[in-house]
Amino acid sequence: MKPPAEEIEQACFLLPDLAATEALAAAVGRVLSPGTTVHLSGDLGTGKTAWCRALIRSLGYNGRVKSPTFTLVEPYKLSHLTLYHFDFYRFSSEDELHEAGFDELLDSDAVALVEWPERAQHRLPAPDLRLCLRAVDDAPDARELRVEARGPRGRACLKAMRDAGYSARP
Ligand SMILES: Nc1ncnc2c1ncn2[C@@H]1O[C@H](COP(=O)(O)OP(=O)(O)OP(=O)(O)O)[C@@H](O)[C@H]1O
Numbered sequence: 001m002k003p004p005a006e007e008i009e010q011a012c013f014l015l016p017d018l019a020a021t022e023a024l025a026a027a028v029g030r031v032l033s034p035g036t037t038v039h040l041s042g043d044l045g046t047g048k049t050a051w052c053r054a055l056i057r058s059l060g061y062n063g064r065v066k067s068p069t070f071t072l073v074e075p076y077k078l079s080h081l082t083l084y085h086f087d088f089y090r091f092s093s094e095d096e097l098h099e100a101g102f103d104e105l106l107d108s109d110a111v112a113l114v115e116w117p118e119r120a121q122h123r124l125p126a127p128d129l130r131l132c133l134r135a136v137d138d139a140p141d142a143r144e145l146r147v148e149a150r151g152p153r154g155r156a157c158l159k160a161m162r163d164a165g166y167s168a169r170p
């Protein structure tokens, strides 16, 4: 018998400025558990790295959080978690994920934040949290953030985002 389809919960937030994006990332940081995977999509410059940076800082990391655009991955050993911040923008084939040895990192108990997951789509398991950022016309610092949460870990993250108090549509 087929297992029941896993329930996906969705929400959409309107973030007026960078501080709002950072507040939602920090809210997720407070409930993040080992092994959680977050995929971040959206056009260039919409704020994927800004969201990851705010989350990593909220976990107590005081150093520089660089974009992994060139290195493909930046590792962080935090007090109670290991976290890998990936950026697959430069991947030209899905096999590069395997060739780079990233399968193992993604399979581990570490938290994985993945920018540009589309570049390795068929190689990646479904994430706990899928975030999609979009610019808003006529408001340079505003973003629309669509969220899809899957399973208990994803739903805990989405609940924390809802509790942060930014306007949300179901
Ligand atoms: N509400 C907002 N949320 C996120 N970033 C914002 C917001 N308003 C302005 N910004 C600015 O937009 C830029 C987002 O850049 P960032 O590097 O995070 O984008 P990105 O989505 O990671 O791009 P790339 O696809 O090149 O990796 C930053 O300069 C940030 O300060």
Ligand SMILES: [Mg+2]
Pocket (backbone or CB within 6 Å): 048, 049, 050, 067, 087, 115
């Ligand atoms: Mg980026």
